[in-house]
Amino acid sequence: MATTPANVMTAEDVLKNWQGHRRLTRKTIDAFPEDKLFHFSVGGMRPFADLAIEFIRMAVPTVEGVATGKWEEFQYDSPKPTTKTELLALWDAQTTALNEKFPTIPPLRFSEVDKAFGQWEMSGMGIIQYCIDNEIHHRGQGYVYLRALEIEPPPFWER
Amino acid sequence: MATTPANVMTAEDVLKNWQGHRRLTRKTIDAFPEDKLFHFSVGGMRPFADLAIEFIRMAVPTVEGVATGKWEEFQYDSPKPTTKTELLALWDAQTTALNEKFPTIPPLRFSEVDKAFGQWEMSGMGIIQYCIDNEIHHRGQGYVYLRALEIEPPPFWER
Numbered sequence: 001m002a003t004t005p006a007n008v009m010t011a012e013d014v015l016k017n018w019q020g021h022r023r024l025t026r027k028t029i030d031a032f033p034e035d036k037l038f039h040f041s042v043g044g045m046r047p048f049a050d051l052a053i054e055f056i057r058m059a060v061p062t063v064e065g066v067a068t069g070k071w072e073e074f075q076y077d078s079p080k081p082t083t084k085t086e087l088l089a090l091w092d093a094q095t096t097a098l099n100e101k102f103p104t105i106p107p108l109r110f111s112e113v114d115k116a117f118g119q120w121e122m123s124g125m126g127i128i129q130y131c132i133d134n135e136i137h138h139r140g141q142g143y144v145y146l147r148a149l150e151i152e153p154p155p156f157w158e159r
Numbered sequence: 160m161a162t163t164p165a166n167v168m169t170a171e172d173v174l175k176n177w178q179g180h181r182r183l184t185r186k187t188i189d190a191f192p193e194d195k196l197f198h199f200s201v202g203g204m205r206p207f208a209d210l211a212i213e214f215i216r217m218a219v220p221t222v223e224g225v226a227t228g229k230w231e232e233f234q235y236d237s238p239k240p241t242t243k244t245e246l247l248a249l250w251d252a253q254t255t256a257l258n259e260k261f262p263t264i265p266p267l268r269f270s271e272v273d274k275a276f277g278q279w280e281m282s283g284m285g286i287i288q289y290c291i292d293n294e295i296h297h298r299g300q301g302y303v304y305l306r307a308l309e310i311e312p313p314p315f316w317e318r
Contacts, residue, residue, distance in 0.1 A: 006266035007166035008173055008284050017288060042201055043306030107165035125167050129176060130316070133295055137315060140299030147202030156296060157289070 011110065014125075015102045018132050019095065020159030025055065025135055026091055027154040028142050034084045042148050049087060051138040053080070056090060058131045060097045062116065066124035067105045071117040170269065173284075174261045177291050178254065179318030184214065184294055185250055186313040187301050193243045201307050208246060210297040212239070215249060217290045219256045221275065225283035226264045230276040 029037065029052050038049045057074040065071040081087040110125040120127060143153040188196065188211050197208045216233040224230040240246040269284040279286060302312040 005169035005171060006264075006269060007168070008170050008266075008269040009166070009168040010164035011167050012164060013284070014167060021292070042303050043309075045303065045306055105165075107167075110165060110167040125172070133180070134315070136292055136295040137299040137302075140296040141303050143296075144201050144204065144300050144303040147204055150202075156293070 011102070011105060011107070014128065014132075015099070018128075019098070021132060021135055021139075022055075022059075022091075022095060022098075023159055024154060024156070025052065025139050026088065026095075027158075028139055028146070029084065029087060029091065031146055031151055031153060032084070032142075033149075033151075036145070036149055037084055037087070038082070040145055040149065042145055045141065048142040048145055049081070051142060052087060052091070054138070055131075055135045056094050058134065060094055060101060062127055062131050063098060063101045063105065065114070065116055066109050066128060067101060069109075069114060071115075073117075170261070170264060170266070173287065173291075174258070177287075178257070180291060180294055180298075181214075181218075181250075181254060181257075182318050183313060183315070184211065184298050185247065185254075186317075187298055187305070188243065188246060188250065190305055190310055190312060191243070191301075192308075192310075195304070195308055196243055196246070197241070199304055199308065201304055204300065207301040207304055208240070210301060211246060211250070213297070214290075214294045215253050217293065219253055219260060221286055221290050222257060222260045222264065224273070224275055225268050225287060226260060228268075228273060230274075232276075 029048065032040075032048055036047075038047055041047045061072060061074050076090075077093075078086075078090075081090050105124065110128075111123050113121060113123050114127075115121045116127045120130075122130070143156075146153045188207065191199075191207055195206075197206055200206045220231060220233050235249075236252075237245075237249075240249050264283065269287075270282055272280060272282050273286075274280050275286045279289075281289070302315075305312045
């Protein structure tokens with residue numbers, strides 16, 4: 001048995017895995033007809049556009065907070081998306097921002113405990129993991145919405 | 160910028176995160192009334208018991224495959240669960256087995272590429288990540304089933 005911890009993921013692996021999931025989420029957004037994207041849900045839950053906007057509001061601000069220790073809410077450069085085209089454009093801008101900002105996280109910040117957004121006390125990796133897991137969780141809900149609409153969701157294993 | 164890769168997760172972190180998710184999945188199973196657990200779904204999807212059994216069939220056999228290079232299907236010690244009590248008992252037995260087997264994975268096997276179950280060519284960490292992500296994804300679907308049944312799902316952030 002190993003006496004030193006087995007390091008199994010690098011920062012680069014985490015970003016790669018996250019962006020793979022984000023590509024799948026983008027396909028999921030795109031699979032919805034526009035009116036259903038913004039208005040349809042099951043069991044009184046939020047429509048998928050609202051869930052996608054939650055992912056956007058969490059991703060880059062979390063990475064910036066982990067990188068810098070400054071926890072600031074997401075700021076829209078333009079009005080909040082109300083069409084699929086606007087939502088996908090904002091999504092793509094965040095993909096680029098994430099690729100730029102993630103590598104600026106100082107290695108020690110992944111294990112350092114901070115109070116994310118003044119509320120959640122956890123390690124940098126812990127809060128990043130939470131963002132990724134939250135996206136997988138809610139995207140799975142979007143798959144149920146699509147099935148209820150008789151639309152085939154994108155294959156889960158394709159990234 | 161770091162020139163050496165920043166190692167951000169140890170094998171122990173991965174197991175801890177997974178077991179946290181598994182505790183939440185257990186609560187999700189338990190939140191269903193027994194008949195709904197085995198028979199209810201939305202949009203023609205599988206009932207939540209079937210999804211939970213998929214997680215069970217994947218978890219320990221995957222860890223054994225990563226640990227040993229032998230990819231063998233899950234074997235039931237007793238008949239396949241048909242009640243919530245039986246399903247939770249099987250779940251708990253797998254929790255123990257996972258805690259025992261995960262630490263036996265040789266560190267190098269996390270990065271080594273293998274053909275999991277003779278089909279999926281990926282690293283040991285890649286296939287383990289897939290099992291965890293698949294569980295989060297389908298459990299999110301279980302949350303929609305619960306909401307459609309007007310049952311409050313367990314809080315996502317509680318593990």
